[in-house]
Amino acid sequence: MSSPVARAAAGADAPQLTISNVSKHFGGVRAVTEVSVDVRRGELLSIIGPNGAGKTTVLNMVSGFFHPDSGTIHLGERDITQLAPSRIAELGVARTFQNIALFKGMTVLDNLMLGRHVRMRSGVFGSLIYWGLAQREEVKHRAQVEELIEFLKLQDLRKQPTGALAYGLQKRVELGRALALDPDILLLDEPMGGMNQEEKEDMARYVLDVNEERGTTVILIEHDMGVVMDISERVVVLDMGQKIAEGTPEEVKRNPDVIKAYLGQPHGTGANHA
């Protein structure tokens, strides 16, 4: 949490991430239409909506995998709309993927160290020449990764190949790898998808800890309404590629448009596919 003075200096309510009027069409499919979201520093914002609402597309545009057809995305003052994913990651935006996307065949430790990659300075030739320097850097980053391992309770799994881990643990390692980037903004695409209740609660706890203790801004896409309403400060609802509601969990829950989107229209005129 930044002090009130620091906040004022940064412009009291200057959003950390500004998504303004972004649209993305794939052929004839309007995946996202004119969506705007302001994300405040340090908040935990959830994006919800029925399947195909465009949630992941928005996330993919923020992390640079898709570039919007129109509209802009700003990180602070900086326009990141057209930047490559690797550049956006360097600027402090880390993400996880809907389907587990760990580097299989590599150990938990290697996966987490890869998250540090972006923070390491020595290049190929540099590390050949300044061997000692590269080694020292490695040790420093290894220490930070150890902290993460402890935080996520992965101590016994360091040398395990990730492919052999249980599903919930793989999701946790993926969270760890994203955290290893030391991100200012963490994008989580269904971190609890496919988990049982206990695993969900664990994951929710970690996400809250990351947000509260590390002060990392979290943007969460999640299907489990219970979890979303429990941990989010603010919720954005997308339906058919458009933003239909935004507010606190309480406000969103009472919003008639949201209820309609999730339950379908009462009189069956053009029912939504939830």
Added chain:
Amino acid sequence: MSDTLNFFFLLIGNGVLIGLMYALIALGFVLVYKATDAINFAQGEFVMIAAIVVSAALQAYGAPLWLAILIGLGGMIAFGFGLERSVLRPLLGRPIVAVIMATIGLAAILRGVGPLAFGTGVRNLPLPISEDPIFLGPFFLTPVQLVGAGVSLLFLAAFGWFFMKSRQGIAMRAVANNQQVAMAMGIHVERYFALAWAMAGVVSALGGVIWGSMLGVDVQLALVGLKVFPVVILGGLDSIVGAIVGGLIVGIVENVAAGYIDPYVGGGTKDFAPYALMILALMIRPYGIFGKRTIERV
């Protein structure tokens, strides 16, 4: 020890040395495939062009051997980087066939440009290594093969270390594993593609010097590259250990086949025995001995 047994060991010994030298060239292929998923049909031509450059530097320009080898290495690194930037990067995201066709075209161009620029005659690439064979028990080894095998082993070990332990090597494996996710980790994927091609250039330069000194340098040298295919099919397209094992198998098989079958059929078995084995291997283990088993799931 009986003569027949001696003859057998002789064939095996030479097969091992030749096999390690095949492994070195196959390593160039594996490095590129591992990092970029591209199948490089011009690997043999890389070796040829490197050998031509080194021998030209030696003979036409009178450079000392160490300088000629450095020129070959530097030239091939620059070639690898340049090739990635100018030909392969624009093909990113295109079907894999496009890349294959590009490398086949590249191979034809190199076979044409090499002699055009440096003449068609067979050149020597003399190394300051004694030509007297060394007798070691039943083995009968030529020094140049020993040096070649030694250099191969050294580089295979170095690249093995690079991929297992170094940060860049691990990042390169990550790129090979999943490009999208690697990007999300802030890894500049194109840089690693370029690095892989440059490494293939390094390996080709060394292979060019060794094979060129044994076989002489002309367009025919590119045929060495054809042996890469049985090697990598046997060992696995993406495995360094596989390149070594595949190389050893091909080296031994072709020597043993030549030793025992050639006297009856008048020669030539050396050239096709590895391919017969390759076809057999494709039927039994299409992903190679050490390769990833992804083929099964397609």
